Structures are given as structure tokens and as C-alpha cells.
Amino acid sequence: MYLNEAGSDLVYHEPIDFEYEPSGFLPKVENLKVRKWALEIHSLWKNLSRKVDDKVIENPDLYTLLPLKYPTVIPGSRFREVYYWDSYRVIRGLLASPMYESAKSIVYNLISLVDEYGFILNGARAYYSNRSQPPLLSAMVSEIYNRTNDLSFIKKSLPALLKEHKFWNSGVHKVKIQDSKGCIHSLSRYYAMWNKPRPESFTIDKESALKLLNDCDKQHFYRELASTAESGWDFSTRWMRNQSDLTTLATTSILPVDLNTYVLKMELDIAFMAKTIGDRLTAEHFLEASEARRTAINSIFWNTEKGQWFDYWLSNNCEEVHQWEAQGENQISFASNFVPIWIELFNSDDSTVKKVVKSLQSSGLLCAAGIATTLSHSSEQWDFPNGWAPLQHVIVEGLARSSLKEAGSMAEDIAIRWIRTNYETYKETGTMHEKYDVEACGKFGGGGEYVPQTGFGWSNGVVLAFLEEFGWPQDLEIGC
Numbered sequence: 308m309y310l311n312e313a314g315s316d317l318v319y320h321e322p323i324d325f326e327y328e329p330s331g332f333l334p335k336v337e338n339l340k341v342r343k344w345a346l347e348i349h350s351l352w353k354n355l356s357r358k359v360d361d362k363v364i365e366n367p368d369l370y371t372l373l374p375l376k377y378p379t380v381i382p383g384s385r386f387r388e389v390y391y392w393d394s395y396r397v398i399r400g401l402l403a404s405p406m407y408e409s410a411k412s413i414v415y416n417l418i419s420l421v422d423e424y425g426f427i428l429n430g431a432r433a434y435y436s437n438r439s440q441p442p443l444l445s446a447m448v449s450e451i452y453n454r455t456n457d458l459s460f461i462k463k464s465l466p467a468l469l470k471e472h473k474f475w476n477s478g479v480h481k482v483k484i485q486d487s488k489g490c491i492h493s494l495s496r497y498y499a500m501w502n503k504p505r506p507e508s509f510t511i512d513k514e515s516a517l518k519l520l521n522d523c524d525k526q527h528f529y530r531e532l533a534s535t536a537e538s539g540w541d542f543s544t545r546w547m548r549n550q551s552d553l554t555t556l557a558t559t560s561i562l563p564v565d566l567n568t569y570v571l572k573m574e575l576d577i578a579f580m581a582k583t584i585g586d587r588l589t590a591e592h593f594l595e596a597s598e599a600r601r602t603a604i605n606s607i608f609w610n611t612e613k614g615q616w617f618d619y620w621l622s623n624n625c626e627e628v629h630q631w632e633a634q635g636e637n638q639i640s641f642a643s644n645f646v647p648i649w650i651e652l653f654n655s656d657d658s659t660v661k662k663v664v665k666s667l668q669s670s671g672l673l674c675a676a677g678i679a680t681t682l683s684h685s686s687e688q689w690d691f692p693n694g695w696a697p698l699q700h701v702i703v704e705g706l707a708r709s710s711l712k713e714a715g716s717m718a719e720d721i722a723i724r725w726i727r728t729n730y731e732t733y734k735e736t737g738t739m740h741e742k743y744d745v746e747a748c749g750k751f752g753g754g755g756e757y758v759p760q761t762g763f764g765w766s767n768g769v770v771l772a773f774l775e776e777f778g779w780p781q782d783l784e785i786g787c
């Protein structure tokens with residue numbers, strides 16, 4: 308057998324809209340040291356830009372890489388293909404850069420995946436076709452539209468968003484649940500269409516399953532592993548019945564707060580886009596869908612005393628309509644419990660925001676260098692002490708949109724801590740990292756099934772997005 312060198316299928320591409328010093332770049336960054344660093348991060352888009360090699364387009368059956376037509380941006384290091392939810396933060400950074408054409412071409416590639424598969428794959432490889440990832444396509448489209456006012460862009464994107472909405476709200480992804488007052492709600496869950504070892508981590512999964520004795524238990528476990536990869540949080544004690552035993556992953560039995568927030572955002576974005584292009588019926592339908600999901604999120608996840616939205620654990624995975632029970636509420640603090648604050652319906656409500664700010668403050672998740680993913684020291688990568696760019700971003704952005712002063716200050720404080728740790732680690736190691744250790748400023752993260760990766764798409768995107776939003780004053784020190 309003859310194999311090409313890894314990475315030769317996706318080749319370097321010079322982005323057409325890249326400039327070394329773009330005019331109007333990060334106008335609120337006054338400090339020269341920070342501006343210089345931000346320009347270095349901006350120039351990393353050049354390193355991470357790729358296009359599919361012609362040999363793959365000509366003979367797609369010979370490759371695992373999918374023959375995407377447009378140039379794209381990869382996360383970096385071992386992640387040499389496009390990843391779905393990473394792309395949202397990459398796009399937010401590209402918009403700050405500003406590289407609108409590069410941002411649009413990422414979306415066009417993702418749309419082509421919906422056309423072909425009916426959903427967006429975890430990543431653009433054939434072996435990722437058994438699952439998706441946190442659905443953020445609508446957020447990508449609406450952010451690009453906000454900057455460009457390009458009506459034809461939303462016209463081209465809307466059909467894919469409608470298809471994607473169906474994927475997350477039908478079949479195995481859809482769960483019906485009756486609340487304590489007798490109302491039936493429809494929510495979404497992660498559920499991979501796969502019950503074998505993940506092809507990209509085949510030997511690791513086989514080994515993890517060794518202690519399971521029968522084939523049925525093994526198949527169940529393999530589905531849970533792949534479903535956890537669909538959540539983007541692979542792996543975390545958040546999904547485990549027993550925090551020290553990976554084989555107790557139970558992701559398909561959990562109604563996740565963050566997934567349902569992203570689907571709510573999808574519904575609101577679709578309603579807005581449909582209205583913008585004059586499709587009144589679709590707009591009304593999705594406004595109703597968003598109202599129903601907001602009610603479901605309040606009823607099933609929100610705990611008003613604790614000021615958090617908690618994941619809900621289903622007691623039995625096979626019922627047609629589940630019955631809500633107090634014991635199903637998982638009252639452990641995870642960063643995902645604060646993700647709904649991203650949505651205007653929640654961040655415009657002062658009483659909710661006050662509770663959330665108080666709760667986040669006392670949760671133990673707020674650390675020296677940002678928000679920890681969970682409080683569990685498990686050595687899994689989506690656990691303590693790791694902090695991840697997408698989680699800092701979604702919470703900070705939500706808090707910053709509130710009109711409450713204490714929420715705004717908290718948002719800015721977290722953003723400053725996060726920018727500082729990214730800066731210090733970059734100066735120390737010469738690179739941007741996939742995740743950071745939030746216990747102290749200037750440390751990158753670890754744990755999990757692969758060595759820490761660098762590059763790195765979503766970290767670059769979030770630093771640029773934070774600097775765009777908050778700026779950096781002349782006299783504020785950047786070092787730890």
C-alpha cells in the first residue's frame with residue numbers, strides 16, 4: 308500500500324483578502340505592544356489557509372479528505388481539515404481582520420456539506436460522516452451578514468439552515484419531555500449515527516472498551532464516544548455517570564443546555580433572515596419555534612435559585628415522551644450552564660442576568676486566567692483546569708450585551724484575563740494554543756487523548772474578537 312504524506316491533500320493557499328496591515332484594523336487597540344501582537348495573530352490566517360489539492364478533486368474516492376470547492380481555514384497541527392464549530396470563532400476573527408471573502412468561503416463549504424449529507428459533519432473527512440458538531444452555521448451567516456449587508460449571501464444560506472434545523476429536530480436528535488405542569492416540550496440531544504470505534508481514534512477506543520465484556524455494551528459505549536465527539540466536548544466528566552470511568556459516558560441520555568441554546572439561536576437567526584428577504588411564512592414559523600424552545604429552556608433547564616441552566620439527564624433512553632423529574636437535573640457547575648446568556652432573550656432580562664453573574668462569581672469556575680470548563684480534575688481535556696476559547700467567547704459576549712454594569716465589568720475582566728494568558732503563553736512558546744490552563748496566567752492546557760495542539764484557529768479568532776470588542780488602552784499592561 309502507498310500512502311501520501313499527511314497533509315498533502317489540503318495544500319497551502321494564499322487568501323485573496325489578506326493584507327499585512329489592513330486599514331481600520333482593531334481601532335480600539337491603542338497599546339503598541341498589543342497592536343504588534345494582534346498583527347502577528349492576524350498574519351497566522353496565512354499559515355492556516357488551505358485549499359483541497361486538485362488530485363483530491365479529480366479522484367475523491369482515493370482520499371478521506373472531502374473535496375470542498377472553496378479555500379478554507381484549518382485549526383492547526385494535527386487538525387488538518389475544517390472543523391465545524393471551530394469555524395465560527397475562526398470567522399469571528401476573520402471578520403475582525405477584516406477578511407470577509409475568506410469568511411464567506413468557509414460558509415459556502417459548510418453549505419455544500421449540508422447539500423450532500425443533510426447536516427454539517429464534525430470535520431471535512433469521510434470518517435466524520437457519522438456525526439455533526441455544535442451547530443453554529445446560522446451564527447456564522449448572521450455575523451457575516453451584519454458586516455456585509457449582503458442579501459444574496461443570506462438567500463444562498465437559508466435553504467441549508469432549514470435542512471440543518473430539521474437534522475437537529477427529528478429522528479434520534481429529537482426528544483420530547485413533559486414538564487411538571489404537564490406541558491410537552493421538544494428539545495435536541497447529541498446522538499452519533501455510529502456504534503463502532505471512531506475511525507480517527509480506532510485503537511484508543513478499542514482499548515478503552517476492553518473492560519466491557521459483551522458486544523452490546525461495547526457498541527453502546529462506542530456510540531457514546533462518538534456522540535460525545537459530536538458535542539465538541541470530547542471528553543469530559545460532564546457526560547459520565549461515574550467521573551473516573553470513561554465507559555460510563557451517557558451523552559445520548561442527556562439534554563444539553565448548550566446544544567439547545569445553539570438551536571434556539573438557529574431558530575432566531577432563521578426567523579430574522581427569512582423576514583429580511585421577505586419570506587414571511589418561514590419567519591413566523593421560526594419565531595414560533597424559538598418561542599417554544601425559549602419556554603422549554605426555561606422550564607427544563609433554568610434553576611432560578613441557583614442562577615444556572617442545568618443539563619437534564621433522562622432516566623430512560625427509549626420513552627416516546629419523557630417525564631421531567633427533579634432528580635434528572637444535574638446540579639454540577641459546568642461552563643456550559645452559562646451559555647444561554649449569549650442569547651438576547653436572556654441577556655436582556657436584568658433579573659436573570661443578576662442571578663447568572665452572582666452564580667458564575669461563586670461557581671468556582673472563574674479562575675486567574677479565564678473560565679474553567681468544569682470543576683473536575685479528571686485529566687480529560689474538557690475538564691479542570693482547561694479553559695477553551697469558544698466557552699470564554701460565548702459567555703463574555705453574552706454578559707457584555709447586557710445593560711447591567713456588573714455584567715459588563717465581569718465580561719471585560721474575563722476577556723482581559725484571557726487575552727493576557729494567550730499573550731504571555733505566545734511570548735513564552737512562540738505559538739497560539741488549542742486550550743489553556745486557567746489556574747495561572749501564561750500556561751497552556753493538557754490532558755485528553757492527544758498531545759496539546761498549536762496554531763490555533765479558534766484561539767486566534769477569539770483574541771481578535773475580544774480585542775475588537777474591548778480594545779486595549781495605552782497604559783494597560785499586557786503581561787501577566
Ligand SMILES: OC[C@H]1O[C@H](O[C@H]2O[C@H](CO)[C@@H](O)[C@H](O)[C@H]2O)[C@H](O)[C@@H](O)[C@@H]1O
Pocket residue numbers: 382386390391392393429430505507508536537539540541542
Ligand atoms: O481526534 C480526536 C478528536 O479530535 C477532535 O476534537 C477536538 O478538536 C476539535 C478541533 O479543534 C474540536 O472541534 C473539538 O472540540 C476537540 O475536542 C474532533 O472534533 C473529534 O471528533 C475527534 O474524535
